[in-house]
Amino acid sequence: MAIRLPRFLAPRAPREREDGDGRLRSWEWPLAALVSLLAVLWLGHAPLDTPYWWDAAAVYVPGSQWVRDNAFAAVPGVFPSLLGRGHTTLFYVITAGAFSLFGDAPAIGHAVVLIFSVMTLVYTYALGTLLFGRLAGLAAATLTGVAPLYLTISSMVLPEIPLTAFTMACLYEWARGRHLGAMVFGVLVVLTKETGLACACAILGATVLWSWKARQVAWRPLLAAGLAPMVVLGAFFVWQRVAEGWWVLPFHAELFEQEHDYFWSGVHTFSSMALADGRAVALFAALLVGGLRLWQSRETFGAYVPSTGAPPRWAVVAALALVFLAYQVFFTKMWFLQRYALPAHPCLAILLGAALLPRVWEEAKAYAAVGALAVLATAGFAVERAEAGDDYASGETTFRYLHMVEAHREIFAVLEARADAPLILSSWPLSSELRDPSLGWVERPYEVVGVTGYLDGTDEIQRGRPIEAIVSAHGIGDHDDLVRVAEELGMRRTRRAAVGGAVVDLFEP
DSSP states (O other): OOOOOOGGGSOOOOOOOOOOOSOOOTTHHHHHHHHHHHHHHHHOOSOTTOOOOTHIIIIIHHHHHHHHHTTTOOSTTTSOHHHHTTSOOHHHHHHHHHHHHHOOOHHHHHHHHHHHHHHHHHHHHHHHHHHHOHHHHHHHHHHHHTOHHHHHHHTSOOTHHHHHHHHHHHHHHHHTTOHHHHHHHHHHHHHHOGGGHHHHHHHHHHHHHHHHHHTSOOHHHIIIIIIHHHHHHHHHHHHHHHHHSOSSOHHHHHHHHOOOOHHHHHHHHHIIIIIGGGHHHHHHHHHHHHHHHHHHOTTTTOOOOOOTTOOOHHHHHHHHHHHHHHHHHHHHHSOOOGGGGTTHHHHHHHHHHHHHSOTTGGGOHHHHHHHHHHHHHHHHHHHHGGGOSOOOSSOSSSTTHHHHHHHHHHHHHHHHTSSSOOOEEEOTTHHHHHHOGGGSSOSSOOOEEEHHHHHHTOOOSSTTOOOOEEEEETTSSSHHHHHHHHHHTTOEEEEEEEETTEEEEEEEO
């Protein structure tokens, strides 16, 4: 017995209309960029002049300053490995270029990342529109742009946002059949960070499937967007091996050897990319709506005619899915910080947008209403999550880290108000923030003894001078050791800065 759906859910005959080929018109690019910029500035809670924080202050800003001051020699064997961390170095070069032109104030570094943040949303919208229509593209850009992880990493000088922007640009150029553009962006992806190899592998895999189905090898996209980035990345690692003596930075190589529960690691990775911050709502709705429409009609996603030499839509969809799968597999095995898999997020968002609001939405308005509600519900949940949780340290997933930033600045203001500069005992990241005024925290440099070096006698900064102040942040670094040393030295807490749940203490004699 055939199952009949209610009339309001049944697909209707497509109306005659001018649908175009899905490509953005010339005026849509700057408009999309402007809307994206305003959205990021509105939703992004961190001002551009926020001091450099966490890994930006410890690695990427000092590394970019080194590159600027050393003739842009960001190459293996010359660039200090503790700053490069064994990664490819394009991000350092880009940031160093901005520093050389405009200075290295926090607003400059954050503006660089902001540009790539906007670029990510524009290309996500463009690729979603190309494949599935403007509403699907808008849904994809919205799901990406409201994610707390995307917004917080957009507020830090880290390579993951440029990595994501170049990934989406490469996929878009490949989907358009523009092989030179795809190759250029593909190379930029892997030179920004080696995990960008996921993009090249995905395009290579999708092109092989496309060639197999067409019974004809698609040589140009195979060589340009798939193999060229692999060759460039391979050359970089050979250079690194010859110059440094290792393929992967030794303390990073140990991460490959760590044993952990792969099942729960896989669950954690998948949850971060597909379920967290309300995306579970969009995913469930996409499976429901997309599944029902696929069951009803093969024309669920509307007509699509690829450009000459471009892959068919199903191959681009396969590439998006393979990017997601590559990050899922790699970080199930590897040690995982959520920002590392950021390029997978817009790829999934495009697939969700396709299922929720495809090009032929007018023929099934009931489905379109469910899809739009799912996108809005996900966006609302994500915005509410922007300061959720208790991440007062790195700030990977929420803007709660700004509470710790404000607490640091409050204590530093007490030190800055004094005529003298005391010798301070502390731990990272406060030690870096106090030593280097270019990071935006203090106006003058302070001598800081690291608590670990103080306890084992290896820190030579003290030079016989007594410790005059101790600064300790709850939940960060060696807080308990610092409190114990303060007690041993007869110091008392003279100031506490508490912002939200973030707490920083100042101890003095």
